[in-house]
Every structure is written in structure tokens, then in C-alpha cells.
Amino acid sequence: MWNTKRYDIIVVGAGPAGSTFARIAASKGLSVLLLERKTRIGVPVRCGEGVIDSGLRLFYEPCPEWIATTIDKFCFIAPNGSSIAVKLQEKGYILNRNVFDSDLAKFAEKEGATVVTNANVNSLLFENDKVAGVKGICNNEPFEITSKLVIGADGVESRIGRFAGINTKINLNNIDSGYQKTISGIDVDRNVCSFYISNELAPGGYIWIFPKGNDSANIGIGISGKAHINGKSAKTRLDEFLDLKYPKHKVESISVGGIPLSKPIKQMVTDSVMLIGDAARTVNPLSGGGIILGMKSAVKAADVAVKILISDKEPTKINLIDYQKQWMNSEGKQINRIYRIKTAVDKLTDKDLNNIIERVNKLPVEKRSLARIFRACIPQKPSLLFDVAKVFVGY
Amino acid sequence: MIEVDKGDCDFCGACAAVCPVDCIELYEKDIKIDSKKCTECKLCIYICPIEAMSYVEHETV
Ligand SMILES: Cc1cc2nc3c(=O)[nH]c(=O)nc-3n(C[C@H](O)[C@H](O)[C@H](O)COP(=O)(O)OP(=O)(O)OC[C@H]3O[C@@H](n4cnc5c(N)ncnc54)[C@H](O)[C@@H]3O)c2cc1C
Ligand code: SF4
Ligand code: SF4
Numbered sequence: 001m002w003n004t005k006r007y008d009i010i011v012v013g014a015g016p017a018g019s020t021f022a023r024i025a026a027s028k029g030l031s032v033l034l035l036e037r038k039t040r041i042g043v044p045v046r047c048g049e050g051v052i053d054s055g056l057r058l059f060y061e062p063c064p065e066w067i068a069t070t071i072d073k074f075c076f077i078a079p080n081g082s083s084i085a086v087k088l089q090e091k092g093y094i095l096n097r098n099v100f101d102s103d104l105a106k107f108a109e110k111e112g113a114t115v116v117t118n119a120n121v122n123s124l125l126f127e128n129d130k131v132a133g134v135k136g137i138c139n140n141e142p143f144e145i146t147s148k149l150v151i152g153a154d155g156v157e158s159r160i161g162r163f164a165g166i167n168t169k170i171n172l173n174n175i176d177s178g179y180q181k182t183i184s185g186i187d188v189d190r191n192v193c194s195f196y197i198s199n200e201l202a203p204g205g206y207i208w209i210f211p212k213g214n215d216s217a218n219i220g221i222g223i224s225g226k227a228h229i230n231g232k233s234a235k236t237r238l239d240e241f242l243d244l245k246y247p248k249h250k251v252e253s254i255s256v257g258g259i260p261l262s263k264p265i266k267q268m269v270t271d272s273v274m275l276i277g278d279a280a281r282t283v284n285p286l287s288g289g290g291i292i293l294g295m296k297s298a299v300k301a302a303d304v305a306v307k308i309l310i311s312d313k314e315p316t317k318i319n320l321i322d323y324q325k326q327w328m329n330s331e332g333k334q335i336n337r338i339y340r341i342k343t344a345v346d347k348l349t350d351k352d353l354n355n356i357i358e359r360v361n362k363l364p365v366e367k368r369s370l371a372r373i374f375r376a377c378i379p380q381k382p383s384l385l386f387d388v389a390k391v392f393v394g395y
Numbered sequence: 396m397i398e399v400d401k402g403d404c405d406f407c408g409a410c411a412a413v414c415p416v417d418c419i420e421l422y423e424k425d426i427k428i429d430s431k432k433c434t435e436c437k438l439c440i441y442i443c444p445i446e447a448m449s450y451v452e453h454e455t456v
Contacts, residue, residue, distance in 0.1 A: 159411060170412050179444040234445070
């Protein structure tokens with residue numbers, strides 16, 4: 001029985017980060033238990049599902065069933081309605097994350113991990129004040145399972161971290177309130193992702209249209225957590241937008257969620273606990289993309305964890321800290337940089353945004369690479385905006 | 396006191412991420428707020444994308 005064994009590692013949360021970690025650790029011969037609250041892994045989807053091909057290929061050979069559409073163009077729409085289209089230098093995908101997430105957990109299972117759904121972790125198990133496993137409920141039955149190491153891959157709520165004494169609370173100005181409808185019966189270009197950038201429509205975020213086919217799309221909004229204090233909610237804003245632009249749409253499904261847009265978390269590990277993915281705030285704070293970055297954090301964490309456990313060392317904070325150090329020297333550093341860009345971008349008014357799009361439209365089409373566009377936007381800070389270019393396509 | 400409309404709630408966990416005192420517990424299709432721990436700071440109401448949370452004056456029973 002899965003709940004009577006002792007494991008090397010318990011991973012909480014079977015999103016892309018948790019399943020990727022579980023697959024790697026199991027493939028190295030460690031005993032791994034992957035616990036997921038949902039009845040069906042990947043359902044419901046809480047995501048726009050956009051990824052870039054090269055990002056995905058770092059971890060998996062893209063499978064045709066994962067891909068709803070292939071993207072070759074981005075279109076940015078200014079508050080006054082003028083727009084620019086930019087050809088991508090590499091292709092992107094809109095995924096079917098229900099299939100994707102479910103397959104990733106199956107890959108972990110194939111490598112020997114035990115995967116249990118309907119398993120809600122409610123607290124950590126402590127022995128002599130040390131984390132020694134997890135407690136929870138599975139199909140109305142309580143369980144207690146011990147392990148050497150616990151991985152918090154529990155997404156935006158990140159409670160495993162808090163149980164272990166890590167402060168994962170996120171400030172309202174560092175999280176977007178996200179709301180999306182997958183709709184059909186509309187006319188969309190299946191190869192173009194569109195972004196409405198406007199403080200009036202989506203303060204502290206944007207509205208996205210990610211096509212899922214010829215007549216369907218994920219249309220969603222992210223607004224700063226602060227924006228709802230004296231303004232409309234994400235749902236109200238998106239519903240208004242949809243009624244205006246697509247009055248005849250049919251709703252296929254609804255997706256709700258918080259999108260962490262913060263600097264890297266200060267503490268990613270403690271004794272016997274590591275945090276990965278959204279739980280460790282490994283999300284691009286400008287674009288909100290977190291699928292690829294979450295898997296990158298999983299790989300880095302798994303490498304460190306496997307080395308320690310295979311050599312029979314204790315997974316103490318001091319031994320696990322290499323993961324955090326490696327992160328902060330690579331993606332973490334980049335996220336810090338993007339966070340600074342986000343702070344600058346947040347200050348742009350709708351008038352600034354209109355001017356930027358107008359300026360870019362004066363560039364000859366063949367010169368409209370994202371990098372050039374952003375260099376043209378704010379000539380006094382070219383290095384900063386060169387990064388913005390990569391931000392939207394890179395992750 | 397903070398109330399959740401469980402018919403509207405999508406159990407996404409955004410509220411739990413901002414709660415300063417970690418008093419929101421999520422399940423696949425349930426949410427519980429520990430009203431003894433809750434400070435009524437209302438951050439959860441602001442982050443909820445679908446207005447599933449609201450503040451109601453304490454009822455005296
Ligand atoms: C509206 C919206 C749109 C987005 N669009 C994009 C996009 O287009 N591209 C992109 O790259 N990113 C996007 N993101 C971000 C992306 O969805 C996340 O970054 C990504 O899912 C993070 O993966 P993860 O594995 O860390 O966490 P998750 O995918 O959130 O997985 C965490 C898992 O843990 C489970 N869990 C949580 N707590 C417990 C518990 N106590 N016990 C058991 N299980 C638990 C959850 O049920 C969940 O399955 C979007 C997010 C939102 C909300
Ligand atoms: S943020 Fe709103 S929808 Fe999400 S779990 Fe909390 S109350 Fe429910
Ligand atoms: S009001 Fe504040 S303390 Fe109470 S549940 Fe909401 S966020 Fe937590």
C-alpha cells in the first residue's frame with residue numbers, strides 16, 4: 001500500500017514542476033511518492049497554456065496531443081486600438097494542459113514514482129521538531145507518510161513552505177488576479193497570440209487571446225491584486241471585454257487563478273524541504289509565464305536532492321542550499337532583472353503605450369524583431385528593453 | 396467575518412497565497428477559513444478573481 005511505506009521523497013502537487021521533479025528523482029533509483037489533490041491530474045486547467053518550443057524541448061519532446069495550435073506571430077494592441085504584429089523567431093505552442101500535465105505524471109510513474117490522486121496534504125509530519133513527512137486526507141481517509149525529503153510543488157498557494165516555516169506569503173502588488181474563459185464560435189487567427197496592453201482594461205497586467213483552434217481561444221486577463229481594491233474584479237473586466245468584442249461567444253470552460261509576479265522567493269529550502277515551481281515563485285514577473293521556469297527549477301532541485309540522498313547525506317538546509325544558490329545565479333538573477341523591468345513598465349500610462357505602438361509602427365516591417373521594437377520604444381534604456389523582448393517569447 | 400460563496404469559488408488558492416496568517420485551507424472542491432485566526436484584513440477579497448469572497452458583519456447568535 002502506498003500509505004504504509006516510507007519514501008525517500010514525497011512530492012506535493014502534480015503540476016509540471018512536481019511531475020518533472022518526481023520523474024527525475026525516480027529515474028535515479030530513489031523511492032518517490034507524488035501526491036495530488038485533484039481527482040484528475042491537469043483538470044481543471046488554470047493556465048493560458050502558452051509555451052515556446054525551445055523551452056519545452058529542454059525537458060520533453062513535444063507530443064502532438066499536447067499541442068492545440070502552433071504560434072508564429074504576436075500582436076500587441078495599444079489602448080487606442082492601434083496594433084503591431086511581430087513575427088516570432090521561433091515557434092510557440094498553445095498546449096492542451098490537461099493532456100500535458102497528465103502525461104508528465106505518467107512519465108514519472110513510468111520511472112517508478114508512485115502517483116496518488118485525491119490526496120490532499122494538510123500539514124507536515126514532525127519528528128523531534130524535524131520535518132519527517134506529510135499528513136493529509138485521501139478519499140476521506142486520513143494518512144500519515146514519512147520521507148527523508150518533502151518537495152513543495154503545490155502551486156501558488158504554497159502552503160507546504162509555510163508549514164515548514166518559510167514565509168511564502170505574497171503581497172497584493174506582486175500577484176495578479178487571473179481569470180480566463182475558453183470560448184468557441186469566434187473568428188480567430190490560429191497562429192497569432194494577441195495581447196491587449198492597457199491600464200484601463202487590465203491594470204498591472206494584460207488581456208491575452210491565445211487561439212486553441214480556428215474558432216476557439218483562451219481569452220484571459222491578469223490584473224494586479226491591488227487593482228480590485230477600488231476597481232473592478234478580473235471577472236467583471238473580462239466579461240465586459242468579451243461582451244464587447246465577441247458578443248456571440250460560447251463558453252467552453254472557465255479558469256481562475258493567482259499568478260505570482262514577484263522577485264524570487266528569499267528562501268527556497270529548509271531542513272528536509274525544498275520548494276519548486278509556482279510554490280517558489282519561479283514565474284516570469286512580466287509575462288506571467290511559469291510552466292517552463294517551474295520545470296527548470298524542478299530539474300535544478302532534483303539534481304541537488306538526488307546527489308544528497310544517493311550519497312546518504314542528510315537533506316539539511318545547509319546541504320540543500322546549493323539548489324537555491326544555483327537558481328539565484330541563473331534564472332533567479334534573470335527574474336530579478338525582469339522584476340525591475342516590470343516596475344518600469346507598470347509606470348507607463350496609456351498615453352505612453354499608445355506612443356510606443358505608434359513609434360514601432362513607423363519601423364519597416366522587416367525590421368520588426370522584438371528586440372528592435374523595444375529598442376525603438378525607449379531609446380534611453382536600450383539594454384533594459386532588450387530584455388523585455390526576450391521576456392515574452394523566452395519563457 | 397469573511398464568507399466564501401462555495402457555489403462561485405473555483406478553489407484556485409489565490410486567496411491562500413496572500414493570506415498573512417495562513418488561515419485558508421483548500422481542498423479540491425472545498426475551502427475553509429479559520430475564523431478564529433482570520434484578522435479580517437480582506438486581502439483575500441481583493442485577490443479573488445471572481446468575487447467569491449465577501450465581508451459580512453459578525454452575526455450575533
Ligand atoms: C490564468 C492563468 C494563466 C496562465 N497562463 C500561462 C501561460 O500562458 N504560460 C505559462 O507558462 N504559464 C501560465 N500561467 C502560470 C502557470 O500556470 C504556472 O506557472 C504553472 O502551472 C506552475 O506549475 P507548478 O507545477 O509549479 O504548479 P501547478 O501547475 O499550480 O500545480 C500545483 C499542483 O499542486 C496541487 N496541490 C496544491 N496544494 C496541494 C496540497 N495541499 N495537497 C495536494 N496537492 C496540492 C494542485 O492541485 C496542483 O495540481 C498562468 C497562470 C494562470 C493562473
Ligand atoms: S481566490 Fe476566490 S475562487 Fe480562488 S479559492 Fe479563493 S475564494 Fe475561491
Ligand atoms: S481576511 Fe485576511 S486573514 Fe482573513 S482569511 Fe482573508 S486574507 Fe486571511
